[in-house]
Amino acid sequence: MDNNATTQPRQEVIEALAEAEACCWANSASPHRLGQKAKSVLNRAKQSIAFHLGCRAGELVITSGATEANNLALAGVFEAEMFRRQPRRRILVSTIEHPSVLETAEVLRARGAVVDHLEVDSSGRLSLADFRSKLTQDTLLVSVMAANNEVGSLQPIAHVAEACHQVGAYCHTDATQWLGRMPVNLAEWGVDLLSASAHKLHGPKGVGLLFARAGISLSEQQHGGGHQGGKRSGTVNVPGAVAFARALQAAADQSDWDSVKALRERLFEGLSKSAGPIERISPEDDCLPNTLLLRFNGVDAEALMASAPSICCSPGSACSNATLLPSHVLIAMGLDRKAADECLRFSLSQANTTEEIDQAIKILAEACSYVRSMIQEAA
Structure with missing residues (x-):
């Protein structure tokens, strides 16, 4: 009864992971035959995940989990913004975010970000009045989780994203608890960035994703190779991506909650x-x-x-x-x-x-x- 902490991997996910480990162990960035085979398998996994999210495969970055994805979303957007002539520095995060969002915001505060926290009511839902009062023309990024990991409260993400875009700000949501339990439609939500982890939906640990809408600049947080379009260096976890895709498919097939x-x-x-x-x-x-x-x-x-x-x-x-x-x-x-x-x-x-x-x-x-x-x- 602690599935918000982690979930037991489904047997079909374990089998998909084992098969991918056995046949797709090569580096997907390698130009030889085995490397290109792994790259092809990775692309198919990303296409499958993208189908369930309602986005393009090229908009997905495979990470080690939602914690890394949250760091990449906040720090990546902020650091990329600093290259502009007149950068925005204001970041808004709700008071009930995961520590990987709250602590990243505090690190960015030390680097010059202006961080403010958005209040919630007694049920854990975002105070829209407080949000509207703090959202300004100089806001760069707003981060509000889709569903809270402790109390389960759902947030009006589509409304938040629409309000952000009205002032030219980006909207990020940590959908770690939502994904796999309820449908995600990025077209309807309108968010610019979304984080998730496979192990919250009966997938393996050690693999997650960041959706970053096409055209958004992200400053790489891991350096050493420029993988995944320069957004995240490091050999991609191909078997993990395959297992993530299989877990997401299984969740869609067993959607009666x-x-x-x-x-x-x-x-x-x-x-x-x-x-x-x-x-x-x-x-x-x-x-x-x-x-x-x-x-x-x-x-x-x-x-x-x-x-x-x-x-x-x-x-x-x-x-x-x-x-x-x-x-x-x-x-x-x-x-x-x-x-x-x-x-x-x-x-x-x-x-x-x-x-x-x-x-x-x-x-x-x-x-x-x-x-x-x-x-x-x-x-």
């Missing part, structure tokens, strides 16, 4: 009855179908996880919970430190079953009862 949403609601209702008092932090509407973040009132989330070790869930983002700080997402949504420390995120997949949900409810209810009894004894 109503059953997952039903399991999510079964989990919420069961825990409400047996592990209460609890509070639903994830919005009920305009939310990822698999994501449920709950506050177990009066129960520390870490203590609850320790008391239910067979349940794989998360106190927040797996990319940031190594620190002792509360979730920046929950703080931005208005929760205080105590409330944030009592929250657990459950993120399901199509592999979860009703039996697993019922078992989880029973285990978590018993764990909640135990932790609350220990608190009462200590008091």
Whole structure:
């Protein structure tokens, strides 16, 4: 129940990866026969991915994951802009972005960027009033994630992109959690840059992508060869790209998420009855179908996880919970430190079953009862 952190690769993806590793191991930049074979396979994989995104294969950069793609999007656009006679320096990022966006923005601030943060409401959705007030003619780039990794809230990306273009700014979205769970249509969204990772949709780790609309200048962040049109140096992970394409195809073939949403609601209702008092932090509407973040009132989330070790869930983002700080997402949504420390995120997949949900409810209810009894004894 921690699929927003990572997913189990599908068997067909594992097989596609193994086959590509065996037959397409050559460097796709090499001019000889084996290299050109690998290049052909890479191109077909990119064409397949582009089909599902609604873009051109030449607009895709294969990366090591969404973290690298986010770095390339923000730093690449900003550094390329600095070559202009009168460069724009203003960058807007929402307060609930992934650390790879927030921290990259802070690095760029040290290089001369003017960084401002966009507020969200109590459901984790972008405040459009705050966005409009901060979007100006000197804005270079706006970065707003399509779906939040902790609470699952969805953002009005098409609206954000349209507003950006009205002032001549670029729009970037981190679609890591959205891709593979709901359709992505870049023509409808109108974004200029999009990041994603294969391992969030039952693909392998170590491969991701950046969509960069044709005509956008990106300053390379990895130097040493000028691969992928000078946007990202390094031997391209051809087997990873093949597996990414296969994972995306499988996600499109198995697009019925109503059953997952039903399991999510079964989990919420069961825990409400047996592990209460609890509070639903994830919005009920305009939310990822698999994501449920709950506050177990009066129960520390870490203590609850320790008391239910067979349940794989998360106190927040797996990319940031190594620190002792509360979730920046929950703080931005208005929760205080105590409330944030009592929250657990459950993120399901199509592999979860009703039996697993019922078992989880029973285990978590018993764990909640135990932790609350220990608190009462200590008091």
